[in-house]
Amino acid sequence: FAPLYQLGNNMFAYLAERTESYAFYDVDVWVKSLSTFIIALITFGVLVFLAWRNGRTYCNTICPVGTFLGIIAKYSLFKPVIDVSKCNSCGLCARHCKAACIDSKKHEIDYSRCVVCLDCLDKCQHGAIKYMRRSAVKDKTNSPVVTQDQIDSARRNFLSVSTLFATTAVIKAQEKKVDGGLAVIEDKKIPDRAVVLTPPGSLSVRNFAKHCTACQLCVSVCPNQVLRPSGSLMTLMQPEMSYERGYCRPECTKCSEVCPAGAIRPISVSEKSSIQIGHAVWIKENCVVLTDGVDCGNCARHCPAGAIQMVASDPESYDSPKIPVVNIERCIGCGACENLCPARPFSAIYVEGHETHKTV
Structure with a gap:
């Protein structure tokens, strides 16, 4: 949200x-x-x-804890019971009941929804609710469904x-969509990767998919807008990496710190700098150096691993436009080159994922 x-x-x-x-x-x-x-x-x-309709329906029927409490509540030895002779139907107990299971007008409690928090005992100013043995409340085990009139405004x-x-x-x-009101900026599109990118510390695509519970914790803490929930049917809601809005900074390990399922294992900054989750691939047809005839080198300047060098496009002419060359052995797949590439809508250089992560 x-x-x-x-x-x-x-x-x-x-x-x-x-x-x-x-x-x-x-x-x-x-x-x-x-x-x-x-x-x-x-x-x-x-x-x-x-x-709105039935109070704690989710807690009592879907949530494992609430469901378990609701089941054993039917067989509990002691239960709260309303003493009709002392109750003046003020409704104070019903207003403070978290489970919305008290009908103060009919002096009844729905024990299948009651979680025995005993707040009603504390709120009742007349001592009309007592915690009694089960035998004393056998005739009070059936309660009507909460009506529309009982729903709190x-x-x-x-x-x-x-x-x-x-x-x-x-x-x-x-x-x-504009940069300083001067030029239209076209959004980048996600390249078609043969292998998806998974965060450093996940070991492999298979290990990540096997352990990830799609809790979204890593997505919420990622400061660089790299992680996002997957829309693929096979990995629906599991995080995936893409570099349209940022890149995976080598000094950031937040996702590995919050993962509770072991899908992303804890790693240090030094370890992350040596983990290769993929490698950069240069697309000649998209490079502005060749398509627009301008000098660039943005990918080489911002590569934190120093895996990209600019070389002459024509080996016979040193003055020819410089194009990038990727050292796959040094590239860690952080995506700085892909994110900062000025080519639109597809970057001239993108990161291809590895099935199993390597150490460089």
């Missing part, structure tokens, strides 16, 4: 700029993976709907606001 708060930030930036304040500044709103965003949107909508408001924001986020924000 990053696009949501990015849109909010841009709204504040727009308003602040009108008052000559620069406390906020515009950021690019980027939906990293449309399929993942839609899945997140649907999941969020389902959770909100279930919470705050939930309806929350649903309305959430739906409004979610609908707005579906429309992708207009990204900046």
Whole structure:
């Protein structure tokens, strides 16, 4: 849901700029993976709907912890029970019940949803709720389904606001297309890689796919916009690397620090600098040196591994335009060359992934 708060930030930036304040500044709103965003949107909508209609339906029937508690609650030795003679139907217990399982008007508790948090005992000011033996509450085990009248108004408001924001986020924000108002900048396109790129520390494509649970932690912490959820059916929502918006900086190891599943193993900065996840491939037909007749060398200047050198395109003439040559043995596949290449829409140099990572 990053696009949501990015849109909010841009709204504040727009308003602040009108008052000559620069406390906020515009950021690019980027939906990293449309399929993942839609899945997140649907999941969020389902959770909100279930919470609105039946309280903790997700917690009690889908969440493993809540489901387990709901099952054993039916056979618990002690249960909370409402003493009708002391209850004045104030509804205080029902308002503070996290599971929304108390009907204060009918003095009933749905024990299949009750997680025995005992908050109701603390909130009741008349001592009308007691924690008693199971035999004392046998006649109170059946509770009606929560009706529409019992749904808290705050939930309806929350649903309305959430739906409004979610609908707005579906429309992708207009990204900046000009550089200083002088030239149109065409977006880069993802090259067709024969082998996908996986982060340093993942050991291999197979190891990464086998252990990754698509938790998105590495995607959320990547400061260079390299990791994004996959839209492929075979690896849906698992992170993949691409260099249209940034490259994998050798000094960054954040993804390996947060991975909880072992798909990306912890590595040090020195280790990362020697891990080869792929190698750069030069595409002659896309290089601006040959297509536009200009000097470039951007890929060689910014290669952190020093794996690219500029040589004369014509061996017989030293003054001929310089083109890049890649030393595959030194290249670590960081993507700096691909990201910083000025060629559009496809870079003149791109990184091809390795099935198994190597050490250089």
